[in-house]
Amino acid sequence: MKVPANFYIFKGVEISTNLGHLLVFGLKDDSWNIWASNTYLNVFEVLKNVHRLGGICVPAHPFRGWESIGGYVFEMDGFDAIETHNGLNSEDMDQKAIHTAHIKNLPSIGGSDCHNMKLVGQAFTEFKNPVRTIEELVEEIRRGNCRGKVL
Numbered sequence: 001m002k003v004p005a006n007f008y009i010f011k012g013v014e015i016s017t018n019l020g021h022l023l024v025f026g027l028k029d030d031s032w033n034i035w036a037s038n039t040y041l042n043v044f045e046v047l048k049n050v051h052r053l054g055g056i057c058v059p060a061h062p063f064r065g066w067e068s069i070g071g072y073v074f075e076m077d078g079f080d081a082i083e084t085h086n087g088l089n090s091e092d093m094d095q096k097a098i099h100t101a102h103i104k105n106l107p108s109i110g111g112s113d114c115h116n117m118k119l120v121g122q123a124f125t126e127f128k129n130p131v132r133t134i135e136e137l138v139e140e141i142r143r144g145n146c147r148g149k150v151l
Helices: 043-052 091-104 134-143
Strands: 012-017 020-025 056-059 082-086 108-111 123-127 146-150
Touching: 012 043, 020 043, 020 134, 043 056, 056 082, 056 134, 082 091, 082 123, 082 146, 091 108, 091 146, 123 134
Parallel strands: 082 108, 108 146
Antiparallel strands: 012 020, 020 056, 108 123, 123 146
């Protein structure tokens, strides 16, 4: 598969919290992580630290089994978008995430969640405006100028 010239890959981190996985974008370093290498961090503390540093937090694959934050998304505020399309999700999982994003009025993003090269690009985020930097990515997600998609 030939990668189009306007296909960008940006640094992010997937954080294991006590309520599920969070995707974080827009941070320049690991200063968000005041806990060192601990896992299953308190989701509220992660949200607070990431937002304090100007980043955004997105529930990753919110309806996929034990690692999902799905049920909590309805009860919580502070998320900047929802990953509605994931390369390892079933269509049903993605549909639940799409429905949740609609109800919560949150932007939609997509991610490959790739654990091997074959999965890269299977799910992705399409933007209305050109995004060439991590700062533009964060701003476009905050504005809702994006949507998750799968191939």
